[in-house]
Amino acid sequence: MKRIYLDNASITPTRKEVLKEMVKYYGYEYGNPSSIHTEGVNAKKALEEAKKSLAFSINAHSDEIIFTSNGTEANNLAILGMKLEGKHAITSTIEHSSVLRVFKELEKRGLSVTYVNVDENGIIDLKELKDSLKKETVLISIMLVNNEIGTIQPISEIAHIIRKSGLSILFHTDASQALLYLDINIDKLGVDMLSMDGHKVYGPKGIGALYIKRRTIMEKELKLGTENLPAVKGFVKAVELAKNEQQKEVTRLCELRDYCIQKLEKECGAKLNGDRKKRIANNINISISNIDTEFLTLQLDAEGIAVSTKSSCLKDENESYVLKAIGNSNPKNAIRITLGRDTTKKNIDKLVKVVKKHV
C-alpha cells in the first residue's frame, strides 16, 4: 500500500531532480569556496551562480543572499545581529518556536520585546503593532506564513507602517513556509531580511538562506562555516522548479484544500483553525471536538496516512500556543493536514473516510 503523506509542512521529500543536482557536487566538485586552487575557484563560481538564481527568484541581488545551515540559523542570524541594551523589538505570539526561543533569551540579556497578538483567524493585529512602536524599536520579526495554521500575514502593510513611522527599524520575515507557494518579491514585501529553508520546498535538509537588503547594517559581523555546496545547489534547484510550477500547483492545491476542508466540516463536524482565505495553498488545520487527536493520528497512520497533531518542532510542549493564541478552547484537539505535490483527490477522499469512521 502506497502511503499518503500529508505532513509536508514538517518536511517535504527531496525531489529526484534536486538529488540529481546535488550528486553532481558530491565527490566531483569538492572544492572549498574559500580556497585559491582550481577546485576552490570552481566551487566559488558554482556558489555565485546559486546565489544569483535564488536572488532572482525573490527579485533580490545575489550579494544580498547568505546561505545558512537551515531556516532556524537564518532566523538566528537576522535576530541576533542587533544591539540589545536598552533596545526594543516586536514580534508576534505565533512565531515559530525557534524564533520565540531566541527572543526569550534576548530578553534575559536586556532587550525589551513586545509580542503582538493575533485575531481569531490568526492574523496579526496591525493596530497593536503600530501602537507598540517606540523610538527604541530596532527590529520587527513577523513570519510570512504560520507553520501550524497556514495564515498569511500582511507583511507589506507592516512595512508600510514602519516606513510611515520614520523610525530606523530592521524588518525581518521568516518565509520558510511561504517560499514554495507565494510569489515572493522583496520590493513588494518591503522587508530588510527574509529567511528561507531547503527542506520545506522539496530541497534537501541542512540548508537555508537569509536575504539581507543591501546597506543593511548589522551590529555584529556574520561569520559562518564552509558553504555546503551540494545542499546549496539542491536547494536552489528546488526553488527554480517550484517557481516554474508555482501558479499551476497553487491553483490545484487550493482547490484540493478547499474541497478537503468542506468535506471535513460537513461530514466530520470539523472546525477550521486559521483564516479561510489568507491561507497558504497546502494547509488545513482542523479541530474536532470530543476526539483524542493523538489517537486519531495513530489510527490514520495505521491506515497509511501521515498527518500531524501539531508542529513537530514543539517537541516538549503539550499543546499548541498558536491555537491558544487564536482562542481555540481546546488546543489539543487539532490535526494539521499539509498537502503536497503527490496529493490527489482520491487521497483526500480516503482521509475523510478514515476520519469519519473514528469520530
Place this chain on the structure above:
Amino acid sequence: MKRIYLDNASITPTRKEVLKEMVKYYGYEYGNPSSIHTEGVNAKKALEEAKKSLAFSINAHSDEIIFTSNGTEANNLAILGMKLEGKHAITSTIEHSSVLRVFKELEKRGLSVTYVNVDENGIIDLKELKDSLKKETVLISIMLVNNEIGTIQPISEIAHIIRKSGLSILFHTDASQALLYLDINIDKLGVDMLSMDGHKVYGPKGIGALYIKRRTIMEKELKLGTENLPAVKGFVKAVELAKNEQQKEVTRLCELRDYCIQKLEKECGAKLNGDRKKRIANNINISISNIDTEFLTLQLDAEGIAVSTKSSCLKDENESYVLKAIGNSNPKNAIRITLGRDTTKKNIDKLVKVVKKHV
C-alpha cells in the same frame, strides 16, 4: 589530466558509498524524527541506529551523541553551554579560528580566558596549562589535532592533570581533524565532550556531532533543529568505513607523508612546521624561505595540483597565527599539503618536481 587533490584537511570528497547511503534517505525516508506517524518513527529508528554506530566507533553510549550542522556548531554547543560570570576557561593559542572567535566573544561577556602557549613543535605547554588552573576554572578546550600543522595534542595527559587537580572542570576536545586517522577511545582520552565533523572524514558537508559524557551538566539547554537524516546516515557510514580501513590507511599515509617531507627537505630546502612524530598521518606543512607561497600554490594549481597556503577558514587574516605561535619567523611562507585516500607515491613525486622547479 586527472587533478591531484592535496587539500584534504580543508574538505574531503564525499565517498561513493556514503553518497549511496544518503540517497536512500532522500525522498524515501523523509520522516521528521519528532513526528509520531510511521515516517517519523522510521526516521527516529534510523537516527537511533546512527547514534549507536557513531558512539560505538569512539567507545561511547548512543545517548551521549548529539548531531549538529557541522564541527563548528558542535564546538559552539560545547563551549556555549557554560555559565560565564566570574568563571574561567582555558584553551590554546592554536585552536581553530571558530573556537577562538567564540572565546573572544565570551570574554566580552564576562568570562576570563587563558590562552596556553605551545612549544616550537606546536605541542601544548602542559606546565603552563597546569599553572593556569584556578578554582573558578570550569572549562578546558584543547583540539586533538591541529588543522594547519597536524600536531597531536596530549589530551589524555591533560585529562589526568584535571583529575588530579580535583576541580570540577569540563574538558572538551575538537576532534574534527583526528577522527579519520586516530583510534578515538573516549575512556582513554578522558574528555567530557568531543566534536566531530562530516566533511573531514569523506562524509557529507552540513553534518557534525558532539559527544557529551553522561551526567555532564550543561548550564544551558541544548536546542537544535530537525535532524538531517540523510547527512547523519552518510556521516556515520563514512566513519564506519574509515574505522575499518584505519590501521592500513594510516600506515600507508605515514610512509607517504614521511617520504614527501624527506624529499621536500632534501630537494627543495623545505623546513617542516610542527612536530615530526606527534603528527596526524596525512599532514605536511612546510616553509620554504624566499618564496611567495601564494604564487607557488597557483603554479602548482596550473600543473594540476591543489594544495593550500593556510587553513581555508582563515578568510580574512593575512597570515597564520598557528605558525606565529610556533615561532615561525615568516608565517606567510608556508604550504599545507594534506594527503588523502587517492594519493599515490607518483603524486608526491610530481608535487616535489613542480616545487623544485619553482624554488
